[in-house]
Amino acid sequence: MLHKRRLGTPQARPVTSAILAAALVASAAAGVEATKILQTQGSSIDPVTPTMSTESLASGDSVVVDDPAIAAQGEGDGPRTVKQFTKDQEFSQFALTWTGQKDIAAYFRGQRADGSWTEWFNAEPLDYSSDAPGAKNGTDLIYIEPTKTVQVSLSGVDLTSANNSASVQTPADGQGSQTPSADAAAPAAPAAPAAESTTATTAPAATGGTAPLPTNFGDIKPVAETDSTATSANDIEAVFMDGGESELPANGINLAADSDGMPRVISRAGWGADESMRCSNPEYDDHTAAIVIHHTAGSNNYTEAEAPGIVRGIYAYHAQTLGWCDIGYQSLADKYGNLYEGRYGGLNKSVHGAHAGGFNSNTWAISMLGNYDTVQPTAAMIKSVGELAGWRAKVGGFDPTGTDTHYSEGSSYTFYPSGTKVTLPNIFAHRDVGTTACPGQYAYAQMDTIRQYAKSKYNSILSGTSTSGGGLTTTTPKATATAAAPTTTQAQSTGGTTNTGNTGATSNTATNATTATELLDTLINSSSNGNTSNAASLGTAGSLAALALGLAASQGALGDVSTVGNVQVVDGLKLSQITPILSDVATVLGDPQMSTTINSVASTLGNVLGSPRSGVTTYASTNGETVKYALFDNGIVVDSPSTGAQALWGAIGDAWASQGFDLGPLGLPTTQEYSTGSLTRVDFQNGYITYDPATGKVDIQTK
Incomplete structure (x- = not known):
């Protein structure tokens, strides 16, 4: 659900397919939505309730950070004011929430145990609003790695009125970190004791008791400014979350008659969902016509034991903090190839989700843990996502490589006005319908590979050669145009090749x-x-x-x-x-x-x-x-x-x-x-x- 705001850089709108499909799915391939909810008991662990706390954004320290990663965004030079929170208890996920409509661009980064900082993570508003009493709006819940200290860079928010002092930070190496969209950031120094090389001082108080903080903190402009008046920091809450670590059960969801060919999926009980967090029964669409691929954004630096905790944190944030009553995605995947049951109600049922504003009806989400705008998704992740999509396409009765017509429900998060007729692939990316970079440029380049894995799984189920629970190693599909490694044609190496005729070569730098x-x-x-x-x-x-x-x-x-x-x-x-x-x-x-x-x-x-x-x-x-x-x-x-x-x-x-x-x-x-x-x-x-x-x-x- 990451919205692309590479600020200062004009973005080309993704071009969706305009080609109508003429092929009909054969009667043997046409499935009927399951009438029985897929059993999800499987192997389980005791429910795990994430630790969570909130406090007003205004209560954080105002810190002046001289970091090119923020100064490079927007107009003007010089440092930027950020909010910094240090907690006694470690947390690993962070978000901001508010009531009503606000246009906020936010970046978060966490301080590691060695004092270095993570890169700045882009945290954009989620494209779903609930009408439930007490529901809130907010940013993505960003995995910033286990930490006790987080910094928040914002635009359109008055960070200074609630504080009368601020510390000043300059990177220890004089370089700063890379831009928020970079793959890896050179760590800026933390707010450190004076003995360290980082400059950390307190700004003198100005007349009226307000520190002379830089006024250009708002130069990180949001994509669309709706109001020239900055939101008060008192109107925003900071959310600190930690889902903990846990081992994944060896087995996935128990089998039912309509689950033939389903890859191994860790059930809600398997990843420790606390079902008492849900506040309503699931809502069902009449059918599922397409699968939407997402990523969750945030750090990709998580372990296999930390992945279930990220899922638990997203669940708690969506269900309780935002008031959605459940996690927005129907399923999730981690970089190790593990799959997770998401929204309650049955993987084989058309559970109405909260994942793609304007196109939530009759669509089914798979969200990949991590930010794939900055790194390549792993081969294991792409394969598992593709196979789950292929199984779900078979249950829904649609061709994974086909297209279909959808009608926009309208939303401020989609560029298609309400009622617009749109032809989309049956497996499409969030960015194909939303004003977003999700699932990131590198995952987007893998969409055809995902479709081919899905088609292979779909065909194997139809032919009766597939097994359930991930036991089948399907034939690797043809690779497609991706940003990943090119398709290789394996050949027997002869142990050497002839000189290719490069000129000017020396013995020190081989060119043949x-x-x-x-x-x-x-x-x-x-x-x-x-x-x-x-x-x-x-x-x-x-x-x-x-x-x-x-x-x-x-x-x-x-x-x-x-x-x-x-x-x-x-x-x-x-x-x-x-x-x-x-x-x-x-x-x-x-x-x-x-x-x-x-x-x-x-x-x-x-x-x-x-x-x-x-x-x-x-x-x-x-x-x-x-x-x-x-x-x-x-x-x-x-x-x-x-x-x-x-x-x-x-x-x-x-x-x-x-x-x-x-x-x-x-x-x-x-x-x-x-x-x-x-x-x-x-x-x-x-x-x-x-x-x-x-x-x-x-x-x-x-x-």
Whole structure:
């Protein structure tokens, strides 16, 4: 339910499918909604009631934070005022609530035990309002990792009137953290004792007893300003939640006749739902026609034992704090591939949910724990989400890869006015109907993969080859256009390949296929043995690969070597693993070659690159050329005298990364994407990469 507010950056509205489906589901595939509620006793644990406390936002300390992660948002320079809370009891989830309609943009971050801070998490208002007595509105409940201290950055809220003093924080390293949308933030120093390097002072009192706090805290503008008068901090409550840890039961939901093929799902009893929190019986729609994919936002840094606690916290927040009477999602998934029963009433029943404003009727939600606008969802998560969607599509009687017509119910959280006729995939993303980034750019790129997993599960149930409880290993579907690793065609390695003809290569920085693979293998072995010296020595190569491979090796993120076409690649290595060196993004637009390339791509294909996330970095290549590059949310622009400025993104961009970036056998790109028959192709100095949109297959060929 995360609403995309990358402030200061114009956002392109997602384009939904306009193609009407002509195919009818065969009579054998047409299911009828189950008449019996699926039994959910299964393996269980004792109910767990999360710890929760609330207090007025005004009661928090006003702290002036000189952090680029906040200062970069909106207009103006200088520090920002934030609210800081320190509790005696540890908590792991945090939210803000209020009554009535308020347009608030909020970011949260938690302080870790070592004094460092998490990144800033975007916390947007939930797109559902209850008419129950005492119901509230609020932000997403954000998992900020176990902590006792949280900071809150807000716009449109008067943070200063309730306090007469404030401490000032500057990052210990002078750098600050990255922007709230970044994958990982360099930790800013905590509000620390004076002995630490952080500057922490108390601002002198101003006339009238009010501290001269910065007045530009409101420069983090909300997307839509409805009132020029700031909301008082006294009108907002801070919510501190902790769902605890627990082991998951070995078995999922007990089987019923209509649950054939259902993957292993942890029942409400299995994750410890306290059923006394529910305040009403479930409401049922007449059928289920589509599945909506979400993410919960917040930190991805949770353990398997912490995941049930996150579910419990969301349940308590939705049911009790907001007054929804139950959790909004019908089901949830964690990054380990575990699935959880959500809203009460039966997974095989059309329980009316609270998850996609304007499109809650006749839809069924799966929400992934974590923020997949900043990192890739795991393969285990995508597979389990797809298989659950395939089972639920079979129960509902609709084709997972088909489309259907929906009519908007209207909401301030959807761009479709009430009554609008919309054709949507039968498995669609929240952002397809809502003013939101949910389920995040990386999960959104996996939607076709989810549909193919669902189709495979759906077909296996129809054919009678599927088993329940996750016992069946289904045939892996065709990969599709995603931001994840490209489809690999496994081939028998010959132990070496011929030189690809790269010119200007030296013995220190291998550029043919054999030595590039040897380099990757060395890094993999070094990282697994805890030795990062080989990775560090790549710095002398002065290349994109030096940065990306060095970082990946130090984090143990390098995967196995496989083969695509006639080139060996490292599974999972991506453009996103390149670390920004310069943060001055203004230099990108000031570079004429790069600016021309960016404008050319945008005018033809839209904002496929996303926003800049680095300045222009320059290095000397192995043949003496000066190479420049700039990083973007979804890709990269590389410029050299011999190749010109070229942009890479998506599956082809990640395929180039996985073969070793500029140290690999392909060298640098020499063209943009172009169509050749049914394929999309990019040429490189020593070969080419093609991508088939119909099948998702990526092929790499060297000269």
